[in-house]
Amino acid sequence: MSASYEVRDGVAVITLNNPPVNGLGYDTRVGITQGLEQAQSDAAVRAIVITGGGKAFSGGADIREFGTPKAIAEPNLLSVIRAIELCSKPVVAAVHSVAMGGGLELALGCHYRVTAPGAQIALPEVKLGLIPGAGATQRLPRVLGLETALNMIVSGETVKSEVLAALPGQKLFQQVIEGDLLAGAIAYALQVADQRPLPLVRELKVTHPNAEAYLQFARNMVKGMSKNFPAPGKCVDAVEMSVKRKFDEGMTGEREIFLALMLTPECKALRHAFLGERAASKIPDVPEGTPVREVRTVxxxxxxxxxxxxxxNFLxxxxxxxxxxxxxxxxxxGVATIRKNYEAQVKKGKLKQDKYEQRMALLGTTLGYDDLKDADLVIExxxxxxxxxxxxxxxxxxxxxxxxxxxxxxxxxxVDxxxxxxxxxxxxxxxxxxxxxxxMKLLEVVRGKATAKDVLATVMGVAKKIKKTAVVSGVCDGFIGNRMIEQYGRQAGYLLDEGCTPSQVDKAIEKFGxxxxxxxxxxxxxxxxxxAIRKRRAQERPNMRYSKTADLLCEMGRFGQKTGAGWYDYQPGKRDAIASPVVEQMIADYRKEQGITPRKIGDDEIVQRLVYSLVNEAARILEEGIASKASDIDMVYLTGYGFPLHRGGPLCYADTVGLYNVAAAMKRFAANPHDDAGFWQPAPLLARLVAEGKTFN
Ligand SMILES: NC(=O)c1ccc[n+]([C@@H]2O[C@H](COP(=O)([O-])OP(=O)(O)OC[C@H]3O[C@@H](n4cnc5c(N)ncnc54)[C@H](O)[C@@H]3O)[C@@H](O)[C@H]2O)c1
Structure with a gap:
């Protein structure tokens, strides 16, 4: 059972015990309801305290149950909260450390709430493309007021418990307890043990001097900030119901919105990225608990x-x-550049002067290798x-x-x-x-043939310390990310050859996200x-085919912004890309030389060729074992290559489009005489998944 039960001084204490953060998994939910029943049937119990063991009150849903029947098995969270509301004895939530998502919703269902200072309170569902689904959109406005509650729900950001407790008129926390929280909560429970009727958040009213105008204002703000994601706007809709509808009707509305959002591609993409980040840190043949080497100096x-x-990063x-x-x-x-970067942060108020000095004090410089002889990790x-x-x-x-x-x-x-x-x-x-x-968040960890497991485990830990998303790649030309981008770049070149301008290609893929x-x-x-990379590759792969426009551009000295001219023209000191007649003429001349008659190419074809080139190469990378799972490839593209988050990465996107459709498009592209028919043969893994009706993820 993932919740324990004991009676102290006539108060039943139900302690959630589901490490690491007391996720509200099935066993925990059962534990709470059984505790409630036991407490009600015991005449010696006068009140009940619910708290969390270890490092959290509760972090919300148990992510290990995501997508499994256990996640929604009865008693689900709504039923647990209803059981608390209907309990004949007062139930006090004793909040500490972390109360997030479903954890906060559980507390909101209790008759009273006390908190330790410093607890992190949040409803992060919006970050997964959802709204809270167990009553928070209806209950939080009732205890914190419309504005504070809506802010928390739309942003998903964390607020410290003592800050909320200090808000005038708030009814979220009845007491902030310094020192021993459980002892304080028991004392509080005894104090309210005989009070009847028991207070219920659902019976409070949301008051606001001008709710209509505020909600309209909020809606406008949210629309501007969340263009690719429906959830933030839906948060406003749900919270609006707490003002305009009866409580139970609001709950029904919240449920409907929650379930509809669950099915959106954006929600799927965000949940995929959330789980993908966690999955990336796990290496199939390097078990958790592999001993690590200490990294104290770099x-x-x-x-x-x-x-x-x-x-x-290390400083x-x-x-x-x-x-x-x-x-x-x-x-x-080099040191001057580091200083300049930090000073810019100090100027913007993002870094305190003393922190800057502390960081610089950690930096030593040398011209001799001898000074690296004690380093635990050296990066070249x-x-x-x-x-x-x-x-x-x-x-x-x-x-x-x-x-x-x-x-x-x-x-x-x-690397070998x-x-x-x-x-x-x-x-x-x-x-x-x-x-x-x-x-940049991404760190590709390239595992050589001989790389020791404890080295891998160590660098994955180091990556976490420096706040990177680390993804393991095997050794191949370009590893995961750059190997795929090579194909994407080749398609971009062919699109020019066949009739596009650089800005047409850029605009189409930027519209995609x-x-x-x-x-x-x-x-x-x-x-x-x-x-430089193409020159090297041309030696290694003499049969390599690509549009030579990129080489011609470089031969003209057009290296990009740093030379004031590249695919576009740039005005001194500005970064705006201006279409270049010189480049367009160069492309037209190259087309003529190649005997290509330009044609009009639609945005759909541009996007498909660019994105599906990533997908096909990714399938090969996966099959070769260069990446160990599809979600690793998606994480590389989300965190290192600007792939639109709301699409979940190239493979998640391909799954959403349907692999049959993706492979069919590849076969069409293979028939284009100016493209690379060999490349566009669907990778064997992709063909197999299509035949078996399966997906990458
Ligand atoms: N620039 C990027 O976007 C990027 C991204 C990922 C990886 N990389 C890789 O990172 C590495 C460095 O790239 P960069 O862009 O920082 O290059 P850079 O030219 O800006 O810096 C290289 C530095 O190394 C120094 N150097 C050269 N030989 C040395 C030696 N024998 N001993 C000590 N110092 C030496 C040079 O003086 C120079 O300051 C390359 O392997 C590159 O492929 C670059």
Missing amino acids: GVIGAGTMGGGITM NAGIPVTLLEMKQEALDR AVFEEMGVKEAVFKQLDAIAKPGAILASNTSTLD KIAACTQRPQDVVGLHFFSPANV FAMGPFRMGDLAGNDIGW
């Missing part, structure tokens, strides 16, 4: 774009870093050339202490080859950060980066 080699950003987490460069100038430049971020990496790893191997983890931030090079430059390939791993490395289309992205990142 070395970073190369103080360029990536090295600087990587360093900041932010309070971990000292020694930054190594070849020359003092490069070192000074030097030029993307095998020769340079080889020299760095040989030097590292010579000085690093035994057991130190040696990591490379390479974007495309073979890098590992082979050392006598300790088991300690080598890829840690592929994304630019800007201090901002990408933050930036491929050409604007290229101009931002620097088109020369892709050029």
